[in-house]
Each structure stands twice: as structure tokens, then as C-alpha cells.
Amino acid sequence: MQTKTPFQKKLRVAGFLAFHILLVSAAVGWGAVRFHSWEEQKKLPQLRLNPLTVTPLYDQPKIVSDEDLARILYRLRPQFRGNSPQINYVDHALRFWGIEATFEDPQCISGVEMRDILLDHRRFGQVWGDKTKPLLVHNRYGIRPRVQEGLATSSHEDHTLATLAEVGTPVDYPVVTSKGETTLAAMIQQTLSSFSLNQLEYEWSTLVFALYLESPHDWMTSEGQFVNFDLIADRIMRQQPTKGVCYGNHRLHALVMLLRVDDQTPVLTKEGRKKVTQYLQNITRLLVETQSEEGFWDKNWDGSKLELSSEKSFTPRARRILATGHAMEWWALAPEEVLPPAETLQKAGHWLVSTIKEIPESEIKNSYTFLSHAGRALALWRGKFPFQVDLSQQGE
Amino acid sequence: MSVDSHPDTVESLTPVEKKRSQREFLSLGWSHLITCFWFAVMFFYFGNVHIFYSDIWGHVSYGDWIMANQSLPQYDPFLSLAQGVKCIDAAWLSQILFAKVNAGFGVRGLSHIFALTVFTTHVLFWFAFYLKSGRVGVSTLASFLLVLIASSRIAIIRPEIFGTLCVAILLVIMAWSEKYDTLKSGLLSADDPDGPQKQGQKAPVALLFSLYLGLPLVFLAWANLHGSFVVGLAILGLQFLGRVIEVGWKTRSFVQTCTDKWVRRWLVVTELSVCGALLNPYHIDLFINSLTFPRNPNLKDILEWEPLEFRDAEGIWFSLAWILMLILYRHSRERIRVADVLRVGLLSLAVIVGVRMIGWFSVVFVYAMVPHLTNVLPRMGQENQGLASGLPQKISFWAKKSPVITAFCALILWFGFAFSNITTPLFGGTPRDIDKVYSEGTPRKLTEFLKGHPPQGQVWNPQWWGDWLVWDGPPAMNVFMTTNAVHLSPPRVWKDYLGIARASRGWQSVAQKYDVSTFVVDKQKQARLDAGVRRLKGFNVVYEDDLSLVVSREPKLISAAKQKESQQEIKATESENEVQP
Numbered sequence: 001m002q003t004k005t006p007f008q009k010k011l012r013v014a015g016f017l018a019f020h021i022l023l024v025s026a027a028v029g030w031g032a033v034r035f036h037s038w039e040e041q042k043k044l045p046q047l048r049l050n051p052l053t054v055t056p057l058y059d060q061p062k063i064v065s066d067e068d069l070a071r072i073l074y075r076l077r078p079q080f081r082g083n084s085p086q087i088n089y090v091d092h093a094l095r096f097w098g099i100e101a102t103f104e105d106p107q108c109i110s111g112v113e114m115r116d117i118l119l120d121h122r123r124f125g126q127v128w129g130d131k132t133k134p135l136l137v138h139n140r141y142g143i144r145p146r147v148q149e150g151l152a153t154s155s156h157e158d159h160t161l162a163t164l165a166e167v168g169t170p171v172d173y174p175v176v177t178s179k180g181e182t183t184l185a186a187m188i189q190q191t192l193s194s195f196s197l198n199q200l201e202y203e204w205s206t207l208v209f210a211l212y213l214e215s216p217h218d219w220m221t222s223e224g225q226f227v228n229f230d231l232i233a234d235r236i237m238r239q240q241p242t243k244g245v246c247y248g249n250h251r252l253h254a255l256v257m258l259l260r261v262d263d264q265t266p267v268l269t270k271e272g273r274k275k276v277t278q279y280l281q282n283i284t285r286l287l288v289e290t291q292s293e294e295g296f297w298d299k300n301w302d303g304s305k306l307e308l309s310s311e312k313s314f315t316p317r318a319r320r321i322l323a324t325g326h327a328m329e330w331w332a333l334a335p336e337e338v339l340p341p342a343e344t345l346q347k348a349g350h351w352l353v354s355t356i357k358e359i360p361e362s363e364i365k366n367s368y369t370f371l372s373h374a375g376r377a378l379a380l381w382r383g384k385f386p387f388q389v390d391l392s393q394q395g396e
Numbered sequence: 397m398s399v400d401s402h403p404d405t406v407e408s409l410t411p412v413e414k415k416r417s418q419r420e421f422l423s424l425g426w427s428h429l430i431t432c433f434w435f436a437v438m439f440f441y442f443g444n445v446h447i448f449y450s451d452i453w454g455h456v457s458y459g460d461w462i463m464a465n466q467s468l469p470q471y472d473p474f475l476s477l478a479q480g481v482k483c484i485d486a487a488w489l490s491q492i493l494f495a496k497v498n499a500g501f502g503v504r505g506l507s508h509i510f511a512l513t514v515f516t517t518h519v520l521f522w523f524a525f526y527l528k529s530g531r532v533g534v535s536t537l538a539s540f541l542l543v544l545i546a547s548s549r550i551a552i553i554r555p556e557i558f559g560t561l562c563v564a565i566l567l568v569i570m571a572w573s574e575k576y577d578t579l580k581s582g583l584l585s586a587d588d589p590d591g592p593q594k595q596g597q598k599a600p601v602a603l604l605f606s607l608y609l610g611l612p613l614v615f616l617a618w619a620n621l622h623g624s625f626v627v628g629l630a631i632l633g634l635q636f637l638g639r640v641i642e643v644g645w646k647t648r649s650f651v652q653t654c655t656d657k658w659v660r661r662w663l664v665v666t667e668l669s670v671c672g673a674l675l676n677p678y679h680i681d682l683f684i685n686s687l688t689f690p691r692n693p694n695l696k697d698i699l700e701w702e703p704l705e706f707r708d709a710e711g712i713w714f715s716l717a718w719i720l721m722l723i724l725y726r727h728s729r730e731r732i733r734v735a736d737v738l739r740v741g742l743l744s745l746a747v748i749v750g751v752r753m754i755g756w757f758s759v760v761f762v763y764a765m766v767p768h769l770t771n772v773l774p775r776m777g778q779e780n781q782g783l784a785s786g787l788p789q790k791i792s793f794w795a796k797k798s799p800v801i802t803a804f805c806a807l808i809l810w811f812g813f814a815f816s817n818i819t820t821p822l823f824g825g826t827p828r829d830i831d832k833v834y835s836e837g838t839p840r841k842l843t844e845f846l847k848g849h850p851p852q853g854q855v856w857n858p859q860w861w862g863d864w865l866v867w868d869g870p871p872a873m874n875v876f877m878t879t880n881a882v883h884l885s886p887p888r889v890w891k892d893y894l895g896i897a898r899a900s901r902g903w904q905s906v907a908q909k910y911d912v913s914t915f916v917v918d919k920q921k922q923a924r925l926d927a928g929v930r931r932l933k934g935f936n937v938v939y940e941d942d943l944s945l946v947v948s949r950e951p952k953l954i955s956a957a958k959q960k961e962s963q964q965e966i967k968a969t970e971s972e973n974e975v976q977p
Contacts (some may be wrong), residue, residue: 006651013654023667038684090649173494198477200909216478223886226480239911268820 044192047185049172051165051211054333059383062342063349068184069378072356072392073386075364078114079107084128087135088155089368090114095163096372101387111387113165118145118160119177119184120161128152134178134366141222142190143177155369156245159219162204165211165373172343188212195221195237203250205231210254212262231274237279241286241302246370249326255280256334263335280338285325288340295347296355297323318367320354324348325374332380345381352378423797424805427533431522432805434536438543442511443816444828445551446835452494452553454880456506459495462488463965468677471884475868475876476929477910478884483687484678486623490555493621500512503833504762510553510820513561518543524763529770533794533916534567538762538769541720544715545758558617558737559624565614566628567763569606570635577601577639577658581602599636610670619673623686627756630729632669634660638735650976692883694890700752710754716746717761727775728768731745736764794888842916842944843868849938849956851948856896858922861944865916876910899924913940914948 078101080095094114101111107116116123124135132152135145145160147151154160164184166175171185188208192308195205208356210229218226234330242248255276260269263363268276271282283302299319300306315320328348340347353375379386454474461473472478485491486914497505516941521542543550576599610630620626639662644653653659676682696702705711721740723730739760746753747940813819834840840859850870857865862878869875875883877893892910896903899922907915915929920943929947930937938957939946948954961965 009655010651013651016660020667027670029678031684034680035684038681196886197480198886198888198892198909221886223888224481225886226477226482230478233529239909243908243911378516 005249021022034383036393042222044189045217046214047171047188047212048214050170053166053168054166054211054257054262056332056380056383056385057335058332058381060078060342060345060349062152062346063381064122064353064378066382068353068357069382070389070394072353072378073375073389074391075356075359076368076371077103077105077110077391079105079106080109082106085109085117086120086151088159090117091154091163092369092372093159094118095159095166096376096386098385098387099167099169100385104392115164115169116165118164119173122176123180136177136187138179139190139194141193142186143175143182144187144190144194147325151189155200156204156250157201158208160202161187161191161210162207162221165208171212192219193222195227196223197221197225197227197231199247200237202252203231203245203254204252206236207257210258210267213267216265216267224339229262229267230269233258233268233272233276237275241283242299242304246302246322246373247299247313249323249330249373252280252283253330253333256330259335259338260277260333277335277337282336284331284338284340288344291344291347294321295324295349295351297327297348301327314367315363317355317359318363318370321352321359321367321374322370324352325370325377328352328381329373329377332377349378349381418561419799420800424800424802425532425534425797426794426801427531428803429805429808429942430774431532431536434540434810435515435519435522436808439515439812439818440816442514443507443818444550445507445510445553447507447510447553447833447838448835449862450860451879452506453493454866454878455548455555456494456498457863457867458485459491459493459498461722462492462496464679465482466925467961472878472881474875475697475862475878475881475885477876478886479887481884481886483884484682486678486682486686487555487621489617489620490558490622493558494555503830504817504827506553507828510557511816511818513557514550517557517561517564519757520561520568521762524564524567524571525766526848527568528763531770534766534770534773537773538766541717541765542758545840546718546755547713549752555622556755559622559627562614562618562621562625563628563631563756563759565632567759568613569603569623570632571763572603573599573607573661607661608668611665612668615669615672616675619676619682623682623689624756626683626686627743627966629666629669630742631760632662632666634738634742635735636666636968638733638738639762641734658887672756689883693887694882694885695750695893697890698882701750702753704748704754708751710747712938714744714754714757717758718744721761721765721825724768726773728771729775730767730771732768736760740764776977806811814964817897836922837943838864839918839920839941839944840868841941842939842946845939845946846870846873849953851914851950851953853950855913855914855916856893856907856910856912857916858897858918859893861918862917876900876912897922897925899928913950914946914953916949917945919943919945 002188017301029322076096078089078097080089080093089103090109091114093109094111098157099115101262103110113123117127118124119137121136125132128135133146133149135152135154136143137146147157147159148155169184171183171188173184175182175184175187191205195202195209203333206229209232210344216229218228220226233255235249239248239251244251258268259273259280261271286302287297290301291297296317297320298306299322301323328345356371356374359367359371376386379389382389455776456475458469462468462485465557467642468488469483471481472483494506497509501508509817522535522539525538526532529535529538549556576597615625615628618628636659638657639656640653643656643659644650647653661901673683675681678685690701706715740757743753743757743760747757797873815822837860842861843865846865846869850873854874855865855874856876859877859879859882862875863880865873865875866878882890892906894900895906896912905923914923915932915935917926917929919926919940926945929935929945932947932949934949935947936949936954936957938948938953945951
């Protein structure tokens with residue numbers, strides 16, 4: 001009996017312990033499962049292998065003739081061969097000309113060469129030298145190109161990535177950094193992870209997401225905010241029309257791209273699409289009202305008083321090319337319901353053509369970034385990407 | 397270290413008390429008088445506390461929203477910039493309560509619910525201390541200490557007051573159970589003179605009901621009233637752990653530890669309380685949210701979530717509390733309970749990490765110190781008497797009792813009761829002026845103006861006025877920040893908010909990013925921004941009073957302001973003409 005009692009007691013203790021351990025484990029397990037599902041919500045959305053493409057919709061010879069288009073594009077060819085080509089010129093030129101572009105002019109670099117400078121650190125090192133900081137750097141989210149840190153860096157947040165998306169670069173395209181090789185997906189995931197709805201520049205990020213994301217579901221940003229394209233569109237439409245980079249035109253371009261992507265795969269809700277369309281229609285109305293007699297717009301394209309106190313670097317011609325070229329570019333891709341009357345487009349097109357024809361070479365070099373938008377706009381209005389325009393006759 | 401540290405009598409009996417006559421039965425002592433005075437002061441004070449202008453109004457608005465929508469908000473319903481950030485509304489029941497009280501009794505009702513809740517809480521704390529010490533004076537001293545240490549946190553009306561009420565109930569039940577929380581006979585040390593007495597003590601059924609049913613119900617309510625229920629669970633869990641360590645240390649037997657009655661009781665009670673707390677709309681997610689909440693990056697910029705600064709008031713009180721604890725531990729002959737050490741240690745760490753926890757620290761600290769105060773204070777008196785040995789023993793001043801003191805006690809309690817604002821409805825007096833119910837900094841004139849001229853676009857406002865603007869401003873006004881939703885705001889928005897609030901370099905372009913069309917500025921606290929917004933191009937001053945300034949670029953507001961200005965000019969001219977002979 002003496003040995004039996006302790007055993008029974010021990011058994012009771014074991015039973016007691018087992019029950020409570022089970023109970024506590026169940027609670028902890030439940031908590032762990034829920035916590036895991038919280039973490040799962042932070043999972044980034046799936047990427048499609050090849051980005052969606054947005055093609056030109058119109059062919060309007062009255063805006064620009066074949067001959068003028070070829071002349072303009074020839075003037076704007078990317079003559080960046082040699083050492084230290086400005087990276088914002090390279091990525092603008094790649095977006096302008098596309099990956100397929102090749103040139104007879106030995107001073108010009110091809111689309112493939114431009115892409116290599118942006119995505120291969122070895123090639124970047126060849127043109128910028130070993131002492132220059134790499135363009136592609138690692139941060140806690142992944143790999144990103146440096147932005148606004150000098151001539152060897154990009155000029156807009158996610159502009160480089162958006163360019164690569166617009167020219168059709170697949171997500172498994174190899175990317176070589178100073179630390180090794182990865183794929184373009186790592187860069188897209190970096191921008192997805194670090195994205196904030198209220199970051200300063202978000203237009204190009206929007207474009208990257210619209211072209212690369214596989215599913216239109218909401219996703220959670222690193223700030224714990226669920227976002228979708230409706231919310232991003234609201235964010236784009238939040239600011240006053242001319243506020244933002246390039247007098248607010250990148251925002252309008254991003255909205256047009258959302259509409260065009262939505263045509264291919266639904267990314268906006270019905271209400272969201274309606275809001276975007278109405279917003280763009282209002283902007284178009286405003287632009288029609290404020291177009292100058294000559295056909296251009298300036299930085300005050302919303303009809304406000306021209307404020308030049310903060311405008312130090314741009315000449316009046318540069319400002320006008322910037323405002324007019326960008327507007328013509330997003331209109332060239334926009335659905336018909338947001339387009340202005342043909343007369344407005346023609347006046348703007350003629351002004352762009354005549355101005356770019358006359359612009360001195362030195363000014364082209366200084367204003368290449370926004371001239372690239374104007375050149376691309378003119379090509380798109382002829383239903384083509386710039387690389388599809390025959391320039392063979394121009395050198396003669 | 398001992399497992400049996402509790403005095404088994406409520407009031408120690410002196411020879412004088414044994415000869416208590418009918419007269420003495422009606423006699424109260426100085427300690428009672430001080431206690432009555434203390435409660436009267438508290439009742440009066442809590443009844444006169446102003447309703448602060450910050451998050452309470454957010455909670456009332458949430459309560460209204462919940463009742464109107466018959467569901468809990470998935471996102472913050474008032475902060476468009478926090479759209480998409482999921483919200484776990486840990487205080488939903490408090491919010492409904494506030495909204496109901498406000499709907500039924502108005503803002504004075506809110507003031508009364510605050511006063512009654514906080515006063516009841518302090519009465520319960522006092523009762524818990526009395527159960528532990530058996531002495532009125534020590535309990536009152538402990539209550540005073542608690543208020544002193546937590547002084548920065550007791551006068552704010554918010555859902556936390558219900559959490560504090562719950563912890564007070566918890567402490568009462570714990571203090572009650574600690575009277576029976578002793579070892580079984582076989583484990584008592586042979587030289588313990590109280591052993592045979594304790595052996596016979598069985599926990600009464602009412603206590604067992606309180607433990608097994610009362611506490612889980614308290615936690616059920618607590619989890620739905622305020623996120624602080626996790627602190628309560630920690631207090632309870634550490635009671636269990638403390639008991640395990642004490643029994644394990646004493647018996648050196650795993651089996652005996654596991655079979656100890658109170659080890660099992662505290663374990664089961666903790667588990668049942670967890671189950672009670674799980675009965676909330678978010679279930680275990682609420683636990684995860686409460687535990688991960690302090691990690692929110694935005695809270696780093698909120699004063700009450702900042703780490704303890706030893707130069708601040710909280711830091712000084714915290715340090716003094718620790719010095720007092722060391723002195724008491726040095727001189728006390730009362731045994732130190734492991735659970736108390738664990739609780740004070742955990743809450744001390746919590747205070748060091750976030751000063752907001754000082755309120756919870758003060759509760760567990762004073763609860764732990766009460767037995768030692770009870771032990772040390774009477775001996776201090778005895779030691780003084782010992783110096784005058786040889787003289788005949790006299791009843792000390794503090795031990796004297798008299799019916800006159802009883803009468804004074806009644807009078808003081810009556811004064812405290814009669815002069816408090818809470819009792820005005822009972823006696824039919826003039827209710828407190830509504831201006832005195834609101835705290836001084838409440839921008840009531842501002843919201844009057846805004847209701848007449850509602851801004852259409854994004855409004856930038858100080859976060860401490862955000863909840864008030866949502867509550868009392870025009871419907872659907874697009875505020876930038878509220879105190880109630882700082883944790884729901886995306887960190888970038890919060891940083892941008894701070895940048896504008898401090899008028900940091902480039903704040904104008906940050907405001908442009910959000911298309912801010914109207915600025916509301918607290919003139920006293922934001923002098924730099926005040927000067928900055930007045931210089932903003934395209935913006936006009938549309939409203940100004942002693943507290944606030946509104947500048948806007950919205951045409952409707954500007955024209956309204958101009959109209960008002962011209963009306964004032966006409967009036968001024970008219971009055972000038974009247975004066976002229």
C-alpha cells in the first residue's frame with residue numbers, strides 16, 4: 001500500500017499536468033496560428049512573368065506627318081556613347097526608344113545597351129568607372145536603383161523600374177549587382193515592400209504594380225495598410241492638378257495607364273474607373289480652356305497665375321515642351337472618352353514639331369528627359385513606338 | 397522566504413479595545429477621520445475634473461458609429477488617411493458606454509461616469525489594502541501613495557478607467573483569497589506558531605465563487621472594455637507562478653507543488669480568466685493586438701509611450717517608490733511574497749520601457765508594500781515608546797477614539813458628498829456651468845465656426861484636437877490626425893503630420909502632397925506653425941480666437957471671412973457715428 005499511494009498520486013499529478021499543458025498548448029497554438037495568418041497578410045502579391053503592354057490607340061497624321069516625325073525622332077536619338085552617360089538620360093531614352101531600338105549612328109547606344117547599363121553592374125562600371133558608387137544598391141527590402149543622388153543615378157522614384165516594365169522586361173531577367181546576380185523580381189519586390197501610399201513620388205511605382213502584378217487583390221504595404229488600385233488612384237487624384245513632378249503630368253499618365261491595364265485585366269472597380277475617367281475628363285476640359293494660341297501649355301496649365309519664383313533651371317521653351325509633350329503623351333494612350341477635340345491635339349502637335357525642329361542641339365542635350373516624352377508622344381500619335389519609325393533616311 | 401505571510405486577523409487587538417464599551421463602539425479614531433477626509437477629497441476632486449479635449453471625444457464618436465452601424469469598425473471611420481489600416485477596437489464596449497451616457501445625460505453624464513468609476517476604483521483599492529493590512533490608517537496611506545505615484549494618469553477620462561476598475565476588483569478578490577492562501581498542515585514548518593490555526597482555515601464558498609466565476613466574468617468585461625486586460629492576466633498569472641515558486645522552494649518536491657491546493661486554484665482561475673477574456677469579438681487576435689500594440693512605430697513620438705525619464709515627475713515618483721520599497725524590505729519582518737516581487741519587477745520594466753505604465757505599476761507596487769507598511773509603521777511607534785521606558789504606558793495619540801471624531805467623519809463625508817458636482821441632480825442645485833465641464837483648451841468656438849462654414853477639402857489639425865473636431869465639428873470633415881487613431885495612421889502620414897506640426901523645413905510641400913486646403917492651428921502650442929501658415933500664398937486667415945487660428949484657400953471660407961469682416965467694419969462705423977455728437 002505504501003508504494004501504491006505515491007504512484008497513484010504521481011499518476012494524478014501527471015494527469016493534472018497533461019491536461020493543463022494540453023490546454024495551454026491549445027491556447028498558444030491558436031495564438032501562433034492567428035499570428036502566422038497576420039504575417040501571411042503581409043505576403044507580397046504574385047508577379048506576372050511578362051509585364052502587360054499598353055499599345056498606342058490612334059494614328060493621326062494631322063498631328064504629325066511621317067516626315068516630321070522621322071525628323072524629330074532623329075534629332076532626339078540617344079547619342080550617349082562614351083563615358084558617364086547620365087543615368088536619367090539613359091532610362092528616359094530606354095523608355096522612349098524601347099529595347100528593340102538600334103541606330104546606325106555610332107554615337108548612339110541601342111536599347112539593349114541601355115538596359116545593360118541599368119541592370120548590369122559590370123556594364124555600369126565600364127561607363128562610369130569603378131570609383132562611382134553602384135547604381136543598384138541593397139537595402140533591407142532588396143535591391144533598388146539609387147535616386148536623385150547625382151548624375152549616375154535615376155531622377156524619379158521607380159522610374160527605372162517603370163521603364164523596364166514599359167519596354168517589356170520579364171521578371172526573371174537577370175540583374176547583376178556589385179554583390180552578385182539576381183533577377184528583376186527582386187527589384188520589383190523591393191519597391192512593393194517599401195511602398196507607401198503617401199510617399200513623395202508614387203506615379204512610377206503605380207505603373208510598375210499595374211504592369212507586373214498578377215492579381216488585382218488588395219495587398220498590405222510595409223506600413224500595415226491594405227492598398228489596391230482604387231486607393232492608389234484616389235491618392236493620385238488627391239493633389240492639385242499641377243502639383244507633382246513634371247507639373248503633375250506623371251500622375252495623369254499613371255491614371256491613363258491604369259485605365260488601359262483595366263481594359264486588359266480588371267484592376268479598378270466600376271466606381272474607381274468612373275472616378276478616374278471623370279477626373280481625366282475634367283483635366284482635359286481644363287487643358288482645352290488654357291491652351292495657348294500657339295498650341296502649347298506652360299507650367300500653369302491649370303489656368304493659375306504663372307509662378308516663376310521657384311522656376312530657376314528651365315527656359316520658357318523648355319517649360320512649354322515639358323508641359324505640352326507630357327500632355328500629348330498621356331492623351332496618346334488614353335481612351336477616347338477623355339480625349340480633347342482634334343483641333344486641340346493638332347495645335348499642340350504642330351507646336352511641338354515646329355519647336356523641336358528649331359531647338360538648338362545644346363538645348364536638346366540639356367532637356368533630353370522631357371524631350372523624350374514629347375518625341376514618344378508624337379510617335380504614339382502615329383500609332384507606333386519610336387523604334388518602329390524608319391530613321392534610315394534622316395542621316396543623309 | 398515564506399509561503400505564509402498573511403496576518404490571520406483583520407484588526408490587531410489591544411487591551412484597551414478588548415474593554416470596548418457602547419460608547420467606544422461608536423467612537424472612531426484619527427485614522428478614520430483622515431480616511432474620511434481622503435475619500436471626501438477624492439469624491440469632490442473627481443467630480444470636478446474637466447473633460448479633456450483629446451481622445452475621449454474619439455471614443456464617444458466611435459461609440460456612436462458602432463451603434464449607428466451595428467458593427468465594429470474595420471478601419472478608422474474618421475481618418476481617411478488611415479484607410480486600409482485594419483483596426484482592432486479593443487475598447488468598443490467602453491465606447492458604447494460613453495456614447496450611451498452622452499446620449500442620455502450629455503457631457504455632464506460623461507463627467508459623472510468618470511467620477512463614479514474612478515472613485516469606486518479607489519474605494520476598492522482601499523478595501524483591498526484593508527483586507528491585506530487590517531488597518532484603516534495603513535490602507536489610507538497606501539491609497540494616498542497609489543494616487544501620488546500615478547498622479548499623472550488619474551484625471552483623464554478614457555476607457556482605461558474601466559480597466560483600472562477591473563484591476564481593483566481583481567485585487568480585492570486576490571487580497572481576500574490571500575487570507576486563506578496558506579500551506580497545508582504537512583507543509584507548514586514545525587516552528588510556525590500559527591500552524592494549527594491555519595490548518596483549519598478553509599476558503600469560504602463565496603470566495604471560491606468569486607475566484608472561479610467572478611474573476612472570469614471580470615476578465616470577460618475587461619477584455620471588451622480596454623486592452624489593459626493583458627496586464628490583469630499577467631497579475632493573475634504571476635500570482636500562480638509566485639505560489640509555485642514558494643511551494644517548490646519550501647517543499648523541494650515537484651509532486652507536492654503540483655498537488656498544492658492554491659497552486660491548482662490559481663492555475664485554474666488564470667485559465668478560466670483567459671477563457672473569459674477570449675469572449676470578445678476578436679478572440680485571440682485581441683491578445684496578439686494588445687501584446688504587439690506597443691511596437692507601433694508611431695507611439696515613439698507620443699509622450700506617454702516614451703521611455704521613463706528619471707528627471708520627469710513620473711521618474712521621480714518611480715525612483716522614490718523603489719527607495720521606499722528597499723527601506724521597507726530592509727526593516728520589515730513580514731515575509732516577501734514571490735508573486736509581489738515578480739509583479740513589481742515586470743511592471744517596473746514596463747514603466748522603464750513606456751512611462752504610460754506608471755499607473756499599473758503604482759497598483760501592484762502599493763499592493764505589494766501594504767503588508768510591509770503594516771509591519772514597519774507600528775514598530776516605529778513602539779521604538780519611540782521604548783526610549784521612554786519606565787514611564788507608565790499611555791494610549792498613543794493615534795490610537796485615541798472618540799464619538800466627536802465620528803461626528804466629524806460624518807460631517808466630512810457629508811461635505812464631500814454634498815459639494816461634489818455628481819450629487820447636484822440629487823439635491824436639485826444649479827448644475828456645474830457647462831464651460832467648466834469642458835477643459836480650458838477645448839476649442840468650442842472653433843467648432844462653432846467650422847459648423848457654420850464647413851471646409852470641403854483636407855483639413856490639417858493638431859492631433860490633440862482631432863477627436864474634438866470629429867465629434868463637434870461639421871459632419872464628414874476630413875481631419876488629418878486624431879489622438880484616437882495615431883496607432884492606425886500609416887507611419888509616413890504620422891511623420892508628415894509631425895513635420896507640419898513642428899513647421900519643419902519643407903512642411904509646405906508636405907502639406908501640398910496631401911492637398912491641405914485648410915489649416916487649424918493651436919496658437920499656444922504651435923507658435924511656429926502659426927507664423928508659417930499666415931505667410932502661405934493663396935491662404936487667408938478665415939477665423940481666429942484666443943485658442944485657435946484657421947487659414948484656408950477654400951473660396952467659400954475666404955468669402956465668409958470677408959463678409960464677416962465687412963459686417964464688423966460696418967458695425968464699427970455705425971457705433972462710431974453713434975458716439976459722435
